[in-house]
Amino acid sequence: MENHVEDVLILAIESSCDETAASVVKNGREVLSNIINSQIAIHTNYGGVVPEIASRKHIENISPVISMALKEAGVTLNEITVIGVTYGPGLVGALLVGVAMAKAMAFAAKKPLVGVHHIEGHIAANYIENPDLKPPFAALVVSGGHTHLVMVEDYGKYDIIGRTRDDAAGEAFDKVARAVGLGYPGGPKIDKLAKEGNPHAIEFPRANVEDAPYDFSFSGIKSAVLNYLNHCEMKDIKVNKADLVASFQNAVVDALVSRAMLLIDTRHIHQFAIAGGVASNSALRLALQNECAKRNVTFYSPSPKLCTDNAAMIGAAAYYEYIKGTRHGYDLNAIPNLKLGERV
Amino acid sequence: MNILAIESSAITASVAILTDECVIAEYTIHHKKTHSQTLLPMIDEICRMADMNLENLNLIAVSCGPGSFTGLRIGVATGKGIAFALDKKMISVPTLEAMAYNLYNTEKYVCSVMDARRQHLYCGIYYYKEGELQTKLEQSLLSYEELVSILNNINQSVVFVGDGIYAASDYIKNNMMCPYEFAPVHLAQQRASSVGIYAKYLYDKNGAQDSAQIVPNYLRPSQAERLLGEKECQK
Numbered sequence: 001m002e003n004h005v006e007d008v009l010i011l012a013i014e015s016s017c018d019e020t021a022a023s024v025v026k027n028g029r030e031v032l033s034n035i036i037n038s039q040i041a042i043h044t045n046y047g048g049v050v051p052e053i054a055s056r057k058h059i060e061n062i063s064p065v066i067s068m069a070l071k072e073a074g075v076t077l078n079e080i081t082v083i084g085v086t087y088g089p090g091l092v093g094a095l096l097v098g099v100a101m102a103k104a105m106a107f108a109a110k111k112p113l114v115g116v117h118h119i120e121g122h123i124a125a126n127y128i129e130n131p132d133l134k135p136p137f138a139a140l141v142v143s144g145g146h147t148h149l150v151m152v153e154d155y156g157k158y159d160i161i162g163r164t165r166d167d168a169a170g171e172a173f174d175k176v177a178r179a180v181g182l183g184y185p186g187g188p189k190i191d192k193l194a195k196e197g198n199p200h201a202i203e204f205p206r207a208n209v210e211d212a213p214y215d216f217s218f219s220g221i222k223s224a225v226l227n228y229l230n231h232c233e234m235k236d237i238k239v240n241k242a243d244l245v246a247s248f249q250n251a252v253v254d255a256l257v258s259r260a261m262l263l264i265d266t267r268h269i270h271q272f273a274i275a276g277g278v279a280s281n282s283a284l285r286l287a288l289q290n291e292c293a294k295r296n297v298t299f300y301s302p303s304p305k306l307c308t309d310n311a312a313m314i315g316a317a318a319y320y321e322y323i324k325g326t327r328h329g330y331d332l333n334a335i336p337n338l339k340l341g342e343r344v
Numbered sequence: 345m346n347i348l349a350i351e352s353s354a355i356t357a358s359v360a361i362l363t364d365e366c367v368i369a370e371y372t373i374h375h376k377k378t379h380s381q382t383l384l385p386m387i388d389e390i391c392r393m394a395d396m397n398l399e400n401l402n403l404i405a406v407s408c409g410p411g412s413f414t415g416l417r418i419g420v421a422t423g424k425g426i427a428f429a430l431d432k433k434m435i436s437v438p439t440l441e442a443m444a445y446n447l448y449n450t451e452k453y454v455c456s457v458m459d460a461r462r463q464h465l466y467c468g469i470y471y472y473k474e475g476e477l478q479t480k481l482e483q484s485l486l487s488y489e490e491l492v493s494i495l496n497n498i499n500q501s502v503v504f505v506g507d508g509i510y511a512a513s514d515y516i517k518n519n520m521m522c523p524y525e526f527a528p529v530h531l532a533q534q535r536a537s538s539v540g541i542y543a544k545y546l547y548d549k550n551g552a553q554d555s556a557q558i559v560p561n562y563l564r565p566s567q568a569e570r571l572l573g574e575k576e577c578q579k
Contacts, residue, residue, distance in 0.1 A: 055417060059560065064556055077428075104426045329385075
């Protein structure tokens with residue numbers, strides 16, 4: 001490992017889905033700026049993220065977002081040590097905008113380039129607000145595209161313990177929200193409405209995956225909700241939406257928490273972190289917090305601004321990759337299905 | 345004036361460095377590898393081969409469309425990144441006009457065509473008057489039928505450039521009523537040197553642009569926008 005006496009300033013760029021983001025992060029933990037340009041309002045018209053529109057917005061917004069990140073951090077590009085960028089997983093056209101921009105800047109400014117895995121970025125978001133957090137720890141990554149139960153063995157070293165066999169947890173939230181008529185994005189809307197409902201009103205199934213106690217399956221819960229809605233419509237029964245989404249959310253939270261606790265109990269884990277967009281869900285946070293407290297396990301969760309897609313988390317992850325010696329070439333490509341822990 | 349020119353609107357990836365006197369380096373590749381993997385290594389290569397200190401570049405010229413949506417964005421983002429880091433200005437170059445510059449000062453009409461799929465072409469019609477490119481048809485998205493009918497109405501001798509030649513050759517052969525020919529491949533393909541030379545002409549005429557403002561000119565809305573538009577029309 002190299003010995004770094006001087007501060008390492010990372011300029012990080014993220015464009016994997018519908019947020020154009022740039023950030024300056026010092027030594028992997030201190031965020032000097034965190035600029036996010038969200039396109040949610042545009043994609044709401046289409047009921048979900050439209051990849052081509054997302055890519056078009058990224059190319060319009062990327063320069064101003066980067067300028068703002070440098071300005072707010074009070075640094076020039078010259079003072080930046082390394083440029084970090086998300087190169088997967090995500091929407092390929094969207095990723096390519098950030099990757100091409102970052103590579104060209106690294107080339108012209110003669111800075112090293114470090115490609116970052118988006119989900120590893122989400123996990124690294126926990127380092128930012130928790131200076132004491134160091135691997136090893138267990139992490140639950142839950143977002144619109146991912147549901148992973150992971151052992152973080154060291155910086156940049158991951159062992160995937162469990163994963164979803166079908167829909168990601170966030171995907172199930174979005175689909176149920178659409179079916180109930182709440183619209184996009186589903187997560188925050190369900191979270192809000194569920195507070196007014198009874199989580200035990202309807203008993204939805206908790207699917208187990210045979211011979212894989214840590215794996216998840218959410219398509220069954222989603223289908224059960226859709227069937228319930230159909231059933232009510234046919235019988236002309238008025239649906240209590242608050243009860244319905246509260247019960248659905250409870251089933252998803254239950255599935256997530258039970259597997260996390262199985263891992264904690266089996267491997268005697270002392271530190272547990274959550275990450276990803278769904279980590280903002282208040283019911284999930286509360287349930288994990290309570291279960292961890294019962295077991296004397298320290299629970300870490302990023303604040304909501306660091307749960308959503310952002311570049312500060314990419315900067316945090318890029319720092320540890322940089323320290324390890326990771327460098328990417330000018331031929332770095334976007335990899336839409338990059339695996340967690342995979343290195344290209 | 346030193347210009348770095350970038351062209352990645354279709355399968356051809358091409359980069360060039362031009363001074364006032366000559367094209368000091370040009371690198372063109374037409375291969376299946378993605379622009380994401382080729383474009384910047386090619387720029388790196390020609391800069392090293394030509395001993396070009398990046399600080400000495402004055403302008404970054406990018407072929408901004410129409411063309412492959414992703415290809416255009418890779419070219420534009422690459423240009424923006426370099427311009428941002430070096431604090432240089434950019435020139436947004438209309439792709440089909442730059443292609444017409446492959447046949448600079450020909451006495452015939454030049455019709456630039458790119459395959460836009462679904463029996464459509466991105467196309468423009470040009471001619472030269474006293475050494476200046478004149479536009480007869482602005483860059484447009486037209487069906488084979490629409491373009492050929494416009495050319496037949498103009499009724500002039502025309503040379504086609506661009507990969508649209510191969511996509512639409514049967515239709516053109518069967519329906520063109522006026523004299524025409526297809527340019528040989530070395531003149532029919534996109535070339536960064538043409539982008540650079542034409543960029544110099546545009547710069548002298550209109551000046552340069554701030555890199556943050558450069559966006560591709562797709563000439564075609566995304567499918568989702570099209571469908572939403574149709575839905576709203578039906579309402």
